Amino acid sequence: MEFFGKIFRIDMNHFLSGKTLDTANKLLATLDQLLSVATDKYSAIEEHELRGLCSRVKSARSGFPFVMEEVPCQKVDRLGSVLLGPVFTSQPYPWPMDDNAEPMAPLCQLDTALFPVQMDAVEGLVQVWLSQSGDQQGEALVRVIPSAEADASLLTPVIPYESDIEVLLPDAAEWLRDFHSELKPSKNQFITEAALKLGHASADALEDTDWDEWIRLAEIYGDTYGDDVVMCSQITGFAESRIYCTTTLDQQNAVAKLEKLKKKLLEKSTPEDAAVIALLHDVCSAYEAWRDCCGKDEYPCFLGTFHHIQYAADDRDPPLLCFESIGLREWGDGGNAQVFYSKEKGFSFDWSCS
Numbered sequence: 001m002e003f004f005g006k007i008f009r010i011d012m013n014h015f016l017s018g019k020t021l022d023t024a025n026k027l028l029a030t031l032d033q034l035l036s037v038a039t040d041k042y043s044a045i046e047e048h049e050l051r052g053l054c055s056r057v058k059s060a061r062s063g064f065p066f067v068m069e070e071v072p073c074q075k076v077d078r079l080g081s082v083l084l085g086p087v088f089t090s091q092p093y094p095w096p097m098d099d100n101a102e103p104m105a106p107l108c109q110l111d112t113a114l115f116p117v118q119m120d121a122v123e124g125l126v127q128v129w130l131s132q133s134g135d136q137q138g139e140a141l142v143r144v145i146p147s148a149e150a151d152a153s154l155l156t157p158v159i160p161y162e163s164d165i166e167v168l169l170p171d172a173a174e175w176l177r178d179f180h181s182e183l184k185p186s187k188n189q190f191i192t193e194a195a196l197k198l199g200h201a202s203a204d205a206l207e208d209t210d211w212d213e214w215i216r217l218a219e220i221y222g223d224t225y226g227d228d229v230v231m232c233s234q235i236t237g238f239a240e241s242r243i244y245c246t247t248t249l250d251q252q253n254a255v256a257k258l259e260k261l262k263k264k265l266l267e268k269s270t271p272e273d274a275a276v277i278a279l280l281h282d283v284c285s286a287y288e289a290w291r292d293c294c295g296k297d298e299y300p301c302f303l304g305t306f307h308h309i310q311y312a313a314d315d316r317d318p319p320l321l322c323f324e325s326i327g328l329r330e331w332g333d334g335g336n337a338q339v340f341y342s343k344e345k346g347f348s349f350d351w352s353c354s
Contacts, residue, residue, distance in 0.1 A: 049254035060245035063304020064238035085232025140349035242295025310352035
């Protein structure tokens with residue numbers, strides 16, 4: 001991991017608070033009580049999965065999904081927040097090269113002015129770049145460009161590069177092939193414009209009603225413009241905060257088995273089962289309350305947490321950014337990636353796949 005520019009200190013203690021924290025603590029306490037009295041008699045209580053659930057709840061964290069708009073690479077605001085597109089470079093902060101003197105691919109750039117959570121002493125553009133020469137772990141560079149040095153008058157051109165920049169995330173810099181070419185419409189824009197003249201609302205509407213005409217227009221587009229435009233993502237803000245808690249299907253099923261066990265014991269129980277029945281009720285109720293607190297896990301996100309594949313969230317520094325697949329691009333086979341931060345170690349990047 002290589003760092004360029006000034007590294008700022010970030011207060012990353014944005015986990016849970018208020019009612020959400022109380023709900024999480026209640027679930028953890030009731031699960032701990034249940035597991036402390038579980039015996040072989042209650043084989044439906046799957047200790048391993050439930051302890052895994054506890055670990056996931058402990059690593060749950062507030063997160064903010066990116067709000068993005070697709071734009072052609074030539075229209076991207078390079079001083080703004082960008083995903084898989086051209087970012088800010090200048091003479092003091094040039095386009096970085098890897099150890100083999102090959103250009104790196106920008107993964108993202110975030111303007112801290114958009115951050116939904118104020119962080120101590122963070123100010124500027126946070127950039128993440130991926131290396132071509134990295135091994136399977138995919139070497140990355142994280143740098144922060146102070147806002148005073150991110151000025152339009154200092155902007156240097158996007159590098160001309162005809163070959164693919166082959167990095168861990170496939171086609172991460174595919175947009176480069178279009179950047180130095182004349183701006184052209186996307187295939188969808190081209191067909192939609194023609195579809196409107198034919199009385200259809202969009203390219204999709206035309207495709208649904210007149211497939212042959214859609215194909216004819218698609219062929220005209222290819223003959224006229226070549227390959228379709230590779231769109232970039234301009235990050236325009238962040239969605240509302242939600243709780244990210246990446247429980248597994250096995251852990252969810254383990255809780256469902258507790259509900260079934262409770263019903264079974266209520267039908268035919270002994271006096272010694274009374275305490276366990278009460279705890280089963282408390283755990284199931286606390287779990288439902290916790291689920292109500294959690295939102296849909298949407299990625300990429302600012303803060304948040306991630307699905308455990310080869311390493312667990314509670315074994316790492318708090319993530320600053322979490323990535324799952326981006327469109328059709330995946331981190332290996334169904335993997336994910338994160339940018340971590342701690343005051344002691346600064347920034348780091350890692351990824352894993354199944």
